Amino acid sequence: MESTLRGHVHKFGKNVDTDVIIPGKYCNIIDPAELGKHALEGIDPEYTARMKAGDIIVADTNFGCGSSREVAPIAIKGSGTSAVIAKSFARIFYRNALNIGLPIFESSEAVDGIESGDEIELEPATGVIRNVTRGTSYQAAQFPPFMQSLIDAGGLVPYVEKRLAEASR
Amino acid sequence: MTLTQKILARHAGLDRVEPGQIINANVDLVLANELSAAVAIGVMRGMKGADRVFDANKIALVEDHFVPAKDAQSAKLAKLMKDFATEQKIKHFFDVGRGGIEHVVLPEEGLVAPGEVIVGGDSHTCTYGAFGAFATGMGSTDIAAAFVLGEVWLKVPATIKIVYSGTLKNHVYAKDLMLRTVGELGIDGATYRAIEYHGSTVDALSITGRITMANMAIEAGAKNGIFHADEKTIAYVQERTDRPFMVERADSDAIYERVIAIDVDDLEPQIACPHTPDNVHPISQVTREDIPLDQVFIGSCTNGYIEDLRVVAKILQGKRISPNVRVIVNPGSQKVWMQAAEEGILTILAAAGCAVNTPGCGACFGGHMGTLGDGERALSTTNRNYVGRMGSPKSEVYLSSPATCAASALTGIITDPRVVDAALV
Ligand code: SF4
Numbered sequence: 001m002e003s004t005l006r007g008h009v010h011k012f013g014k015n016v017d018t019d020v021i022i023p024g025k026y027c028n029i030i031d032p033a034e035l036g037k038h039a040l041e042g043i044d045p046e047y048t049a050r051m052k053a054g055d056i057i058v059a060d061t062n063f064g065c066g067s068s069r070e071v072a073p074i075a076i077k078g079s080g081t082s083a084v085i086a087k088s089f090a091r092i093f094y095r096n097a098l099n100i101g102l103p104i105f106e107s108s109e110a111v112d113g114i115e116s117g118d119e120i121e122l123e124p125a126t127g128v129i130r131n132v133t134r135g136t137s138y139q140a141a142q143f144p145p146f147m148q149s150l151i152d153a154g155g156l157v158p159y160v161e162k163r164l165a166e167a168s169r
Numbered sequence: 170m171t172l173t174q175k176i177l178a179r180h181a182g183l184d185r186v187e188p189g190q191i192i193n194a195n196v197d198l199v200l201a202n203e204l205s206a207a208v209a210i211g212v213m214r215g216m217k218g219a220d221r222v223f224d225a226n227k228i229a230l231v232e233d234h235f236v237p238a239k240d241a242q243s244a245k246l247a248k249l250m251k252d253f254a255t256e257q258k259i260k261h262f263f264d265v266g267r268g269g270i271e272h273v274v275l276p277e278e279g280l281v282a283p284g285e286v287i288v289g290g291d292s293h294t295c296t297y298g299a300f301g302a303f304a305t306g307m308g309s310t311d312i313a314a315a316f317v318l319g320e321v322w323l324k325v326p327a328t329i330k331i332v333y334s335g336t337l338k339n340h341v342y343a344k345d346l347m348l349r350t351v352g353e354l355g356i357d358g359a360t361y362r363a364i365e366y367h368g369s370t371v372d373a374l375s376i377t378g379r380i381t382m383a384n385m386a387i388e389a390g391a392k393n394g395i396f397h398a399d400e401k402t403i404a405y406v407q408e409r410t411d412r413p414f415m416v417e418r419a420d421s422d423a424i425y426e427r428v429i430a431i432d433v434d435d436l437e438p439q440i441a442c443p444h445t446p447d448n449v450h451p452i453s454q455v456t457r458e459d460i461p462l463d464q465v466f467i468g469s470c471t472n473g474y475i476e477d478l479r480v481v482a483k484i485l486q487g488k489r490i491s492p493n494v495r496v497i498v499n500p501g502s503q504k505v506w507m508q509a510a511e512e513g514i515l516t517i518l519a520a521a522g523c524a525v526n527t528p529g530c531g532a533c534f535g536g537h538m539g540t541l542g543d544g545e546r547a548l549s550t551t552n553r554n555y556v557g558r559m560g561s562p563k564s565e566v567y568l569s570s571p572a573t574c575a576a577s578a579l580t581g582i583i584t585d586p587r588v589v590d591a592a593l594v
Pocket of ligand 1: 271272530
């Protein structure tokens, strides 16, 4: 399981969609680092210039709505952003983030209690979110057991490998 | 059980499934385009023991987003998918000139049938709900897993039932009905939910109209949007495939999370204003002289069908489009293009001053062949209008039916097709 994540917060509003996370014209790029250079470009062209590796995105409801492009979470991860906390995530983005190993946390209280620039700490294993700047802490929603087992296995790829190995035995 | 639950239960080998339950479902078809496939193929290559796809006849690969290749990088992705199709002996591979937009092509080719489970590396995979199939979009890692296992894990969604009543007025279309629905639900109003479409209004719709509506279920955040298959559906599918399929029906005691009634008798043409597809208003509140259009786009998996082009051609026949606007038309598939050519539609459109492109996604996602610049405004038959969707983050996209697009092409401002039609007679 990943260790504690720590970084400064960049806060966004509701319905941050995949077209602004990574505009369509970049969707023929595969390299995560190259994609990362354009993360959030459609909503905040300065994001990648301002942020430092490890920083954390905090957003309101329905983060990642729109297309199924897996390059959206890949771009965020590729930019060096360590996690996303939101009140809620769009369905496909949620799956994609888990599958590619971008840590995501759902907590309305945390989003309301954190402002841009705050320094926060995250415990991926427990979902505990600590606001170091303000001295508050929050508990993110637990993943359903099946998803937790996928996460514990290291994502969907190792899960499929295990299934294939079982089938060939 | 609802229609979605019935289909999922059968594909998971279970008698019953409940909303929230996580299941493994067998899939009847796995779809990808050159962008989602490129990532999925990379993931699959990295999976230990994953040398072959689960069934070379149950995968569809369609080149449609950046086609014909817009640059060397796009050509590289297209080639990557083509090489994979050759290596894995994928039966349903559609190159440029033989396919078109994935969601237009699959139904045309008989690859979609009632009762099936279809997953695709594209969010508008939900389109196939028009045929009574469970169909949903996923990202590339999920698609890679489906390529090799032939199954996916799914959380069974709760269902929102929408019952439509009344008759659509002249120049009010399925697109207007669906824009109104997305406006009502909101862009996250159906997140993690299935939408089940009911009522006399949708029973009367053509297959194309149902496609338009199922296509935009994702615009309300839904996992899938589904219609019950009827004689029209069965006739359409049986004309295209001999494959056996099983028509499912929701139980009479199915439990719905919400039931919404929408009466369409007074429905006007609808417009989604910038910058979300749920920012929907009746056209009478949107038509204004001071918001001139730079571009009109007609096409996409929502409205790139022959029925749509016929409506547009009828309005533009013998006319010239406004000198202030450019009009780009992308027929949805090679078959649609050929049909339009046979019916003289392509000539009508070209004579009116439209640029008619080869089939593909084109301008729909700001990829190429009609990308908007800073400060430009478009009216489009597509499904999304998020910031920068069709190009510059400083551009604006309004969404409407093909008829409203055609009427607006003549005037250069957003125009009610009923007004133009009245002026014609
Ligand atoms: S036409 Fe537009 S919405 Fe449809 S698959 Fe292509 S890019 Fe996506």
